[in-house]
Amino acid sequence: MNELLKKSGFSQRAIEYYTKKTNVGKIENPSVSFSYTGHCGDTMKIYLKIDSDIITGAKFEATGCAGAFSAGSALMEIVKGRSIMEAEKISEENIIGHLGGVPETKIDCVYLAKRSFEETLKLFKDTRLNS
Numbered sequence: 001m002n003e004l005l006k007k008s009g010f011s012q013r014a015i016e017y018y019t020k021k022t023n024v025g026k027i028e029n030p031s032v033s034f035s036y037t038g039h040c041g042d043t044m045k046i047y048l049k050i051d052s053d054i055i056t057g058a059k060f061e062a063t064g065c066a067g068a069f070s071a072g073s074a075l076m077e078i079v080k081g082r083s084i085m086e087a088e089k090i091s092e093e094n095i096i097g098h099l100g101g102v103p104e105t106k107i108d109c110v111y112l113a114k115r116s117f118e119e120t121l122k123l124f125k126d127t128r129l130n131s
Helices: 002-007 012-020 066-079 084-088 092-099 104-129
Strands: 032-037 043-051 054-063
Touching (some): 002 012, 012 066, 012 092, 032 104, 043 066, 054 066, 054 084, 066 104, 092 104
Antiparallel strands (some): 043 054
C-alpha cells in the first residue's frame, strides 16, 4: 500500500497520516461538529472541542480516498492549539506545505478538508451568537 501511495505522488508524511489514521475518529461531546460533502462526492465530518476560543481537540471522519484522509489529518494537526482567529487564516497552501506536497489529482481533497473546517467553524460561531 505504501509503495502504491508513494508512486501516486503522496509524501511520506501524507502516507503516515493515512496509514496511522491520525486524528481520525469522534470527539465525545464536541463543542461543534459538522458534515460536508464536496463536489467529488467525498464527505468529511469534523469534530472540534473549543475552550475560550482555543481549539483544544480536533478529529474527523471521512468517506473518501487517501487524499481526503491525509488532508483531514494534516488540517487537524495544524489547528490544534490555535485560536479560532488563527485557524481561520490557514490556507490550502498551508495544508499542502504541511504535507510536503499533494498529488495534482488530489488537490480537491485539500479543498474538501478546508471547506469542511470552514463550515464547522461557521456553525460554531453562528450557534454561539444565537445562544
